[in-house]
Amino acid sequence: MKQLYITLLMIFTVVYSYSQHTLSGNISDMETGAPLEQVSVYVPQLENGTVTDKNGNFSLKNLPEGIYKLVVSYIGFETYSTSIEISEGNNRFDYKMEPSAIEMDEVVLSTPFHKLQRENVMKVEQKSMEELKQQGGITLSEGITNIPGVSSVSTGVGIGKPVIRGLSFNRVLVYTQGVRLENQQFGGEHGLGLNDAGISSVEVIKGPASLLYGSDALGGVLYLNPEKFEIAGESSGDINMRYFTNTFGYNANAGFKTSGEKLKFLVRGAYASNADYETGDGTSVTNSRFNEADLKTGLAYQASKFKTELRYNYNTTELGIPEEIGVQNNDRDPLLPYQELSTHILSSKNNLFFKKSSLEATFGYTINNRKEFEEHHHEEDGHEHEHEEAEEHEEEHEEEEEGAALDMKLKTFNYNIQFNPQWGNITTIFGVQGMHQTNENFGEEILVPDAVTNDFGVLATSHIHFDKSDLQIGLRYDLRSINGEASGIEGDEEYIPALDRNFNNFNAALGYRTDLAKTIIGRLNLATGFRAPNLSELSSNGLHSGANRVEIGNPDLDSEQNFQIDLALEYGNKHVEAYINSFYNIVNDYIYLEPTGEFRELDPIYNFQQQDAILYGGEFGFHLHPHPIDWLHLESSYDIVYGQLDDKSNLPLIPANRWTNTFRVEWNKRNQNYKCYAFVTLQTFFDQNKVADFETRTPRYNLFNTGIGGDLNIFNQKVGYSITANNLFNKDYISHLSRLKADGIANMGRNISFSLHLPL
Template identity: 85%
Template sequence: MKQLYFSMLFALIPLSIFAQNTITGTITDADSGAPLEQVSVYIPQLENGTVTDETGHFTLKNLPEGNYKLVISYIGFETYSATFEIASGTNNFDYQMVASAIEMDEVVLSTPFHKLQRENVMKVEQKSMEELKQQGGITLSEGITNIPGVSSVSTGVGIGKPVIRGLSFNRVLVYTQGVRLENQQYGGEHGLGINDAGISSVEVIKGPASLLYGSDALGGVLYLNPEKFETSGETSGDVNMRYFTNTLGYNANAGFKTSGEKLKFLVRGAYASNADYETGNGTSVTNSRFNEADLKTGLAYQASKFKTELRYNYNASELGIPEEIGVQNNDREPLEPYQELSTHIISSKNSFFFKKSSLDATFGYTINNRKEFEEHHHEEEEGEVHEEEEHEEEEGAALDMRLSTFNYNIQFNPHWGKMTTIFGIQGMHQKNENFGEEVLVPDAITNDFGVLATSHIHFDKSDLQLGLRYDIRSLNGEASGIEGDEEYIPALDKNFSSFNAAVGYRMDLTQNIMGRLNLATGFRAPNLSELSSNGLHSGANRVEIGNQDLDSEQNFQIDLAFEYANKHVEAYVNTFYNIVNDYIYLEPKGEFRDLDPVYDFQQQNAILYGGEFGFHLHPHPIDWLHLESSYDIVFGELDDNTNLPLIPANRWTNTFRVEWKKRNQDYKCYAFVTVQTNFDQNKVAEFETPTSRYNLFNIGVGGDMKIFNQKVGYSITGNNIFDKDYISHLSRLKADGISNIGRNISLNLSVPL
């Protein structure tokens, strides 16, 4: 497989040098006519951009001929986006920017048409990594919970998985470096597995995205955008440090990047370490400690009609699995049970640009090693305790799984007037292997293949997007154990297929009101765990039994959204209704294996419905004052009128924020107060318990300052400032009566070099 990957990669290396085309121009203030410095000039499809100099001048080089989206953005001004025809030679473009208090509009990268947020037919939530860090989250999985409609199933602080509108696990697909992340994500005690260092922004597609991504995107997509390469001719570096008072945790990363006219390079290393977290009542949650090391690097080459980008990410972590309140100390070495994880991600993105079309080819190869060390109970006499301890030290991993995944995504994009069309094929080859003394899921091979076509048609005041896709998935697993034993896993040979379609319409209803309507189907083939698992999941303290008779989940979702915006007020209403046929869920059998309850997988039709509602007020003339409010709600029910498990409680978040950003100045500052109300969750599954309402208060200040003529970014954030003792409904420690994290103050410094 490695040989195939590298053969395909080297086949894309260009064999000739193309003539250069350029865009040059000047960006000025429409009111004063003064030139604007540090304005971003960017062509999303080419991933080619620059910033203006002190005279407002810019130059973009190495451009192909054709029609491409040109985006001009700058803090305090309205973002400009329009199609620009690049002709042979030098092209001129001058623009006067209009002042605006509305937040800068960003280009959406998780959908294939590279539209601005307001132009996109599909509603996509986007947050920069800087915004999420300002909220004080210790990990990336905690940070994304600040996005409306997004929650996290957590096992302590170090382990968390995204929940989008009530759907999680294999129903939410995670993309990083432009390729899907596969790391045994079916397990509840299996975290996100990505460090936030080297990630520029996060995008969330809410609802079925199977048209774009295939199986496992039934509930949505979490799309992590890697940090951009430096602009041509520039070199930069930075050091970032964070400290968390609750876990005595620290998180440090340093990066360096440099770019020539065609060749670009970047590298970033990070390390994080946290002791056990304390709850609101001052109790340390034993074995919630974790450590993580991360390395990200990238190399890119860009010519006029070809660009290629090679990225590599290595992540290694040790994660304690908390089970009970025990020893109270500040040690950082995990106790048993704990996990050792290592993940290698290699991605290659390649694009060829022709006069009226383009071809994109992305390849990814991921190796995920997951080891779990469990407590061993021996019944030796007291005089043999020393021998027992030596025996435990020599014990290998109880679980030792290696998952290797090769995936590919090839898309052809012809340009036909106002219609943008994508024809594509996507696929995956995945191998799971066991090397430990226990086997939860068997050695198996998974193969995916999908073909898709989707188009975006632009009208004067509206946009239409539609598409169709067909997918095939095959799973072949080997038998494990001795036939007749209770832990025996039979051989597996299953095939699944599905047609999916999507249509969306965006329209400017008035000058200030925009509407979106999306209808989409999605599917998810049962994963290896649901079909074949047979063993104890120590993080969940239960035995899970697979079911080879499971069918694919198939859903149909309706999304209706309205947005209002003027210079001082923005408001939105996003609603959804999601019908999921053959929803797969775990149900207790009422049996026990070695004192652990036995659960098996069942299917039943389900519905989920709800939405997100909010507004943002920044009144004139005090544009530095911001009042933001959001409310997200979701309900989930099975056909038999029982409730779905792990449905987040309704949540209301209110933020009062002040910020000052000086144009052409080298500093900014902000302060905020947030009150988040999580309401009673009484609509629970039969084996869950209700969760009481609680309020969390967060505060923060930050900005830029100069120390010895060196610009330094800083922030101080206090989460759960009143040390509230509470339990989240999505906490996997809730069944043991273990509370979530108490007061935590995060201190952050960012020093550019």
């Protein structure tokens, strides 16, 4: 593997002799003929773009010969996408943009063909990070729950895992910096391990994406697009600050980026700190506090036929694990039990461009260290967890001296090499993907054993463009091997035997998109997916503190295999958009936890079992911005999912049906320099009575959110601001996906957030 990596790097560092190829032109308003300033002109495949000047002129340099997608976008105008041929020398492109109140259409990056959302065969939800932050979420995990069909399994505020159409944990693959994130994602006691600073947008693939991503993408993909480099010849910086009243929390980040014609650089640092959150009745949830530090940096070099990008992200988090209501204070240092998590992500993305094809190789190396500090049951009888503050800090200090009870280090190297030839209207990708992963234990407790996991997959997928429709087909084959070492003394109840398992799967996908009418788009997608059982499901034998249960693995588990049908219809004109997205998902050999009725000490024992399952539902909604009052927006969405095992019992952790209604106003939408908005949102979460045998039902509740924001001119300096109030009426409620529900601990009460954005 190492020799392959070195060889590819040598190929990508070949120096090409080339002449300068440029693309220049003018962008103007179709109705008035006036030039448009600050219009984005972008070539997605090359990740090369610029903006127009005050005369509407633009120029892109160092372009390779070939046919590429060109995207022209500007707030208040319809996004335009076209294929353009770059030939030797100077190339010209002029365009008149058509005004439209429809939101700007963005290029989808989580699928390999660089299409706009409306052109993509597979329906992909995309939200900018700016838009998600306007909703007032404290963490990234909370922010993504504003996307229809996406929820979060939470343990307090700082710990959350994405749920896509009822599937979560290892069934949802997270991608960041173009590489898969591996951080013991089977565990519910820690969050994503990612900070929202330095992330430009979020894309969600709902449903099996194993064709593109391999194992663990059975339920979908959460794809996080990193902050873009500055356009050539520009430098910029900014400072962002947020404050949350409920947790007395603050979140600050600062970044700087600069770009020459070929060399580009960026860096961003962030820090967040939150005390315990308060419920609607004013109770502080003891030990729900958390602190986080994050650093992201990147370096890129872009020539005519060669582009390379190196990014690095370091994230460290201290997470209190709430278990019961105890001490009531605003301290920020976590109590026992708590976790210390640190993650290093290094990624390298390299591209070679030929006249009618391209080659891309992405490599990633991730180191994730998970430490858990626990109580050692040395407190006096008759006492709970309510100690004096000095005693708590003393106990915490002693625990740190004793070392972490759980100390796991996960190292992952992954690679993704894709060759992309272009034959007329057919774009094809041939790919090789793989992963080498090691898990090591250094603590006194062993939750899962030392192990080595290897993945290897090959794929081929084609996108065929017709006059008014598109067809996408693909096939993939994967191998996974898991080898775990024996742990403990044979015969003891915590003994973990050696593990040697191999899994292999074929997967296929077929998608069709067509213009049923000028304003109606139809999509049909058929896809299979798979997920090999993870190390925890195969060999776990220990206490999960956040869940307060002992989980025992099953070494005889088979791979999960699913087949999903997606049908989507979309209607859109200049002032009305509506959509229906429905799905039916059959999962064979679904892996789930089931209580045995036995206990280890005081903790219940759960075993991993398998049974066929089905999930079905969808998302429905509309967006109205009536003429001539285009500044007014009425949005409504409804998402629904049901899940059932073959024995007719209900699947656990299925989110309640949700209805979201938003009234939003925006001013100066066409002026990118200054804007203003205000909104009110009512979210209704319906009764969840279809629960697993060991779950409790959740009653209906309503949450009311509101906010204002925009830009101000202060001393000739543009300052962005927002004020958002979530759960404005301080509703005391418990989410069905809260892992604290079993203890009767409610979710967050009223939270008002204030944010400032200061360009430098």
